[in-house]
Amino acid sequence: MDWKIELIHVPVTDVDRAKEFYERIGFNPDHDQQVSDDVRFVQMTPPGSACSIAFGTGVGGTLEPGKQDTIQVVVPDADEALAHLRSVGAEAQGVDEQPWGRFVTFADPDGNSWTLQQLPAWSAGATG
Structure with a gap:
């Protein structure tokens, strides 16, 4: 039986600001539904990912x-990821x-932090 992580919740204070930030860094806006007066659900997917936020x-x-500071994403090139984030105005630190x-790290407008990892060449499944 396969177990697949497909959705991770990211807590935010301003839904529109968070959506704009994640769109700016390249996430696809999959859903934005106002379910009721009290419930709005936004789902976004990083480019190439099977897991959404x-x-x-x-x-x-x-x-x-x-x-939220536990999300780690594998990228093929840490330098390229850092350059992309900075080119769209995201404050990013790296390359560690x-x-x-x-590793490259960045935070969303609420301070939720992300880590991007370029796997080492010796690692099985390395993409860069």
């Missing part, structure tokens, strides 16, 4: 905005060289 009002868990990969 979701945020909105009246959705998600108990994590406070700005506290480690034996287990090259």
